[in-house]
Structure formats: structure tokens, C-alpha cells
Amino acid sequence: MVENARRSPVASDERGNPTPQWEIFVREDADDSMHHVGSVAAASATEAHEHASRLFGWDAADLWLCPAEAVERYSTRGLTNAVDDRTDEAGVANDADEKPRIDEATDGNPEVRDA
Numbered sequence: 001m002v003e004n005a006r007r008s009p010v011a012s013d014e015r016g017n018p019t020p021q022w023e024i025f026v027r028e029d030a031d032d033s034m035h036h037v038g039s040v041a042a043a044s045a046t047e048a049h050e051h052a053s054r055l056f057g058w059d060a061a062d063l064w065l066c067p068a069e070a071v072e073r074y075s076t077r078g079l080t081n082a083v084d085d086r087t088d089e090a091g092v093a094n095d096a097d098e099k100p101r102i103d104e105a106t107d108g109n110p111e112v113r114d115a
Contacts, residue, residue, distance in 0.1 A: 021041055022042055024057075026056055
């Protein structure tokens with residue numbers, strides 16, 4: 001028998017930004033499941049959609065967003081530990097475990113080339 005994880009509510013983190021925060025979920029292809037990709041700060045849902053589309057949804061079939069304040073967070077560890085595991089000492093995201101996303105049209109090359 002498998003024991004269920006014991007999660008407790010995580011207190012809302014104060015992000016230090018008075019602009020509303022939005023959590024972003026995308027589905028790459030119609031057959032894929034939605035997954036959380038990040039968050040953006042924006043005054044409205046329309047503005048959040050524009051930011052999220054540029055940052056996370058440039059090739060996604062679907063992009064969903066929701067106000068971060070509406071997300072209930074539960075964890076087996078506190079928010080401080082969860083954030084520390086994803087960032088280095090300077091607070092910079094540590095995404096070494098994630099595969100890089102490369103746009104097929106540019107092959108990851110940021111230079112502009114004539115066609």
C-alpha cells in the first residue's frame with residue numbers, strides 16, 4: 001500500500017510587485033495535457049495574455065491563464081524550500097534539468113537572416 005503525501009496549505013508568497021500576477025498553463029499540441037509554464041505580471045487578463053503569448057505560448061495550441069491569487073497552493077514542504085530548490089543563491093532560476101526550447105524556424109539562432 002502506498003502512503004499518500006501529507007501536504008499542507010502554503011501561505012501566499014508576497015512577490016513584491018503590486019501588479020496582479022497571472023499563472024500560465026499551455027498545451028503544446030491538441031493531444032497533450034495542460035502544464036504550468038510560469039507566471040506574468042499584468043494589470044488585466046488581456047495584457048497577461050499578450051505577455052504570456054510572447055513568453056510561453058509562441059507555438060502552443062492552447063494557453064490558459066488565471067489570477068495567481070486564485071491558486072490554492074499545497075506542498076509537502078514550505079514555499080521557501082520550494083523556491084530555493086528552483087533558484088540559485090542569487091535567486092536566478094535553475095532550469096538545468098529542463099530541456100531547452102528551440103524554435104524550429106530559427107534553430108535557436110537569435111540572429112536575423114535574410115530569406
